Amino acid sequence: MSTQTQENYLKCIYKLSTQNIEGASTNAIAKELQARAATVTDMLKKLAEKKLINYTKYKSVSLTVKGNKLALEIIRRHRLWEVFLVNTLHFKWDEVHEVAEQLEHINSEKLIENLNNFLGNPKFDPHGDPIPDKHGKMIDTRSIPLSEAKIGDKLQMTGVLEHSNSFLNYLNEINLLPNQKFTIKKINPFDQSMQIEILKGNTQFISSLTASNILVKCL
Template identity: 50%
Template structure:
């Protein structure tokens, strides 16, 4: 069975909104994510239901099926592999790759993706720190916490971002908070939750609670 580009985009959105299929999703949630009207969403859900990639009950929301998860993970895998390729081989900045990868993720060639994976030496994470599903749909997760949840004197490594918008990534580039950076929390301001952190044992940054909540850290 083949899915259209629109169907793949919806299925990927449903997968993310359902936290990997762990919970049901409402039509309004999907409409907000896809920036469209609820009526358009309902029509797409009917099509996806006919292809048995979701289970949908009006007024009760929907859940993605095992078949739907496989299709969603394939699309996510292609997207993240292309992001690695664009950054590592074509010198794109990490804030420039999302829209290009959105187009490339719909290429229907399993052999191409297998060879792309091998060419990149089988990366486990994309440039934003998100795990890349393998060809069987398995995802290598690692325990991560939000930077703003760390305590004073705790140390860790920045491994991912929750907000991958271009504006946020450019901000992180500007302040020098990058994937792989070693950090230590020096202080937390009681008034507004902002943080003072030490990056790579040499640079001190002051970071708002909102920024810190979008940075994911592997504690050491």
């Protein structure tokens, strides 16, 4: 068995490993989890002892098969609970993260399987992130950041890269949510800001920073 803290480390290493090809460094983990590097080193030794990560002194770490499976299980729980909170309990999508961070550590296979059935076996969470199935498999979304799309592209929003409250809230306000379809009307060549048309005649101004944190797929 693993503690909540250890589960959070695994989730963190999983996340960093998908971003950088070179596994996760001690410092990167420390920054992400807001802990000291020394603390991370201590924990890495414990996780290595449990065969959950591959660890060599002074090198970046990676998840073992066992660790990867556990990380995906936590992510599955987290995303299913987010669906529950938004669909069933009517939370707004920017209110679910902290609660889901707690709920993801509840340990009961039956709970998660029954919750999954109740929710109708959903494939994506409210932020557009894919939900791993019970074997750890999930849909490959092949999304690109909006900032990489071109003028005239017909797009559909699939998710976000930035999960902060303020960002999600901002998207709420401008009505740009996952699954929303829109077209790029203009891109300002000076600062890469863009104008998008969500519905006929409803255009919206998007800064390049915002665009780089919105995921879309081409239609």
